[in-house]
Amino acid sequence: MTPLSGIGGAVDSTFDLLTLSLLPGVTPRVARELALRASLADALARPDDHADLVGPAARALLRTGEARRRAQDELRAVAALGARLIGRDEPDYPHLLRHVYDPPPVLYLLGDVAEGEDGHSVAVIGSRAATPQGATLARDMARQLAAAGLTIVSGLARGIDTAAHQGALEGGGRTLAILGSGLDRLYPVDNARLARAVAGQGAVVTEFPLGTTPLPGHFPRRNRIIAGWGRAVVVVEAAQRSGALVTARCALEEGREVMAVPGHPSAPGSAGTNALIRDGALLVRGAADVAEALGVTLAATEGGTDEAADPVFAALRTDAPRSVEDVQRRSGRSASEVLGRLTELELASRVRRLPGALFVRA
Numbered sequence: 150m151t152p153l154s155g156i157g158g159a160v161d162s163t164f165d166l167l168t169l170s171l172l173p174g175v176t177p178r179v180a181r182e183l184a185l186r187a188s189l190a191d192a193l194a195r196p197d198d199h200a201d202l203v204g205p206a207a208r209a210l211l212r213t214g215e216a217r218r219r220a221q222d223e224l225r226a227v228a229a230l231g232a233r234l235i236g237r238d239e240p241d242y243p244h245l246l247r248h249v250y251d252p253p254p255v256l257y258l259l260g261d262v263a264e265g266e267d268g269h270s271v272a273v274i275g276s277r278a279a280t281p282q283g284a285t286l287a288r289d290m291a292r293q294l295a296a297a298g299l300t301i302v303s304g305l306a307r308g309i310d311t312a313a314h315q316g317a318l319e320g321g322g323r324t325l326a327i328l329g330s331g332l333d334r335l336y337p338v339d340n341a342r343l344a345r346a347v348a349g350q351g352a353v354v355t356e357f358p359l360g361t362t363p364l365p366g367h368f369p370r371r372n373r374i375i376a377g378w379g380r381a382v383v384v385v386e387a388a389q390r391s392g393a394l395v396t397a398r399c400a401l402e403e404g405r406e407v408m409a410v411p412g413h414p415s416a417p418g419s420a421g422t423n424a425l426i427r428d429g430a431l432l433v434r435g436a437a438d439v440a441e442a443l444g445v446t447l448a449a450t451e452g453g454t455d456e457a458a459d460p461v462f463a464a465l466r467t468d469a470p471r472s473v474e475d476v477q478r479r480s481g482r483s484a485s486e487v488l489g490r491l492t493e494l495e496l497a498s499r500v501r502r503l504p505g506a507l508f509v510r511a
Contacts, residue, residue: 163236166254168220171358174204178251226359232259232332243267249377249403253356257332259344260352262325270300270325270379271443272400273316274393275309275386276418283309283386283418285489286410286435286496288316290383293436295322297447300351302327302378304371305340309385309393314347325378328355329363329371336363372396381406383439384430387421394421397430406442408433410496434496461490462510465500470507 169175210216227234235242235256245267246252273291275283291301291313301317303310305326317324326347330336332355335344344353356374357367372392376382376399384407387393397407408431412419426432433439440447464479465471471479477487491508494500501511 163234163239163255164220164224166236167223167234168216170254171219171223172210172216176251177254177356223358227257227332230259230332230359232257234258235262240264243378245379246374246377249373251373252377253374255356257355257357257359258352259332259354260325260348260350262352262354266300266323267379269298269445270302271439272302272375272379272382272396273309273313273385274303274375274382274396275384275422276388276391276393277306277308277310278388278418279308279312279386280416280418280489281485282489282492283410283412284312285486286493287385288312288319289490289493290385290436290439291316291324292320293447294439294445295320295324297436297440297445298322299443299445300325300379302375304329304368304375305335305337305344305347305353307337307340311340311343313385314343318346318350323351325351326353327371327375327378328353328357329367331355331357331359331361333359334362368392369395373399376400376405377403379405380443381408381439383408383410383433384422384425385410386412386418387425388417389420389424391421394425397425406431408439408442410434434498435493437497459490461487462494462499465508465510467510470503470505470509472505472507476508 170177235258237247237252237254241262241264242256243262244265271294273287275287287309295301295317299322301313301322301324303313303326305314305328314324314326324347326344328335332353335341347353356370372395376396382397382400382405384393384397400407407425409422409425411426411432412422414423431442436447460480461476461482464476473484473487476491477484480487491500495502499511500508502508
């Protein structure tokens with residue numbers, strides 16, 4: 150790794166950026182500005198020259214060289230975890246993320262990202278308290294989009310995020326999980342197995358140093374990375390006050406496409422998505438709408454034309470209305486899976502709901 154090139158020079162050292170970003174009270178913006186204003190060697194020699202950017206504790210660490218020792222320890226711990234760092238100057242740092250407001254100086258990465266991958270990435274996010282229908286829709290959407298070559302980005306949270314990662318894995322595609330904590334402090338802990346699967350088929354990513362716990366204030370910062378990583382953000386379910394809406398706002402500010410799945414006006418989990426659509430978000434009913442908006446072609450079997458791949462649709466008739474219980478019996482799927490798939494098919498105008506909770510093919 151080469152040193153910082155001096156006053157006004159380009160930052161090309163991941164180690165130096167890591168050193169600055171580990172200083173107490175130094176935000177990514179301040180770390181970047183300090184790195185651009187002077188070389189790290191100069192900052193170490195004359196920390197008081199940068200008093201307007203670096204607080205007293207950070208100046209003391211710079212003066213003693215402790216900051217560099219901490220960075221070296223951090224690099225060793227990252228390597229022991231089987232992870233690595235990506236600096237903003239490196240080729241595989243996401244191009245789109247590099248140009249958002251306040252981009253992370255360094256990313257901690259468990260797994261791998263491909264250069265240029267952000268150009269075909271889409272975030273699928275939503276409520277932690279997802280309904281069975283919403284989770285099924287998110288999982289199926291992510292599965293189809295991943296099978297079509299899109300990388301699915303989400304936040305590893307319970308609910309819609311979990312369903313999105315699972316769907317991408319099932320589709321044989323790539324998925325990225327963005328954390329609001331350190332790589333060694335996964336949250337929620339019951340998604341540890343899912344995180345390992347994601348790292349094997351993509352990456353688990355964070356800007357936070359090892360040992361960072363998942364504090365509430367970290368998630369808005371996490372959300373800006375989710376919003377800035379790819380081309381679009383799809384919100385499946387979200388209450389009126391939801392972190393998913395924060396991500397959607399970040400996406401809008403960065404010029405990304407925002408899409409949302411509509412829901413019944415009386416459903417609390419649809420209040421946020423319905424508001425997004427009212428304010429101009431693209432209404433989407435499933436993977437086909439997202440693919441069309443992004444210019445992506447879904448595989449024929451993933452589009453739902455193969456009945457063998459869709460036992461719920463295969464259990465329906467055009468001339469004989471069937472109840473949920475009947476569809477469940479004929480398809481061999483659980484009630485929650487049947488309800489979720491029927492909702493998705495209804496949104497896609499492939500089935501019609503009749504009085505008495507009966508369904509027919511459209």
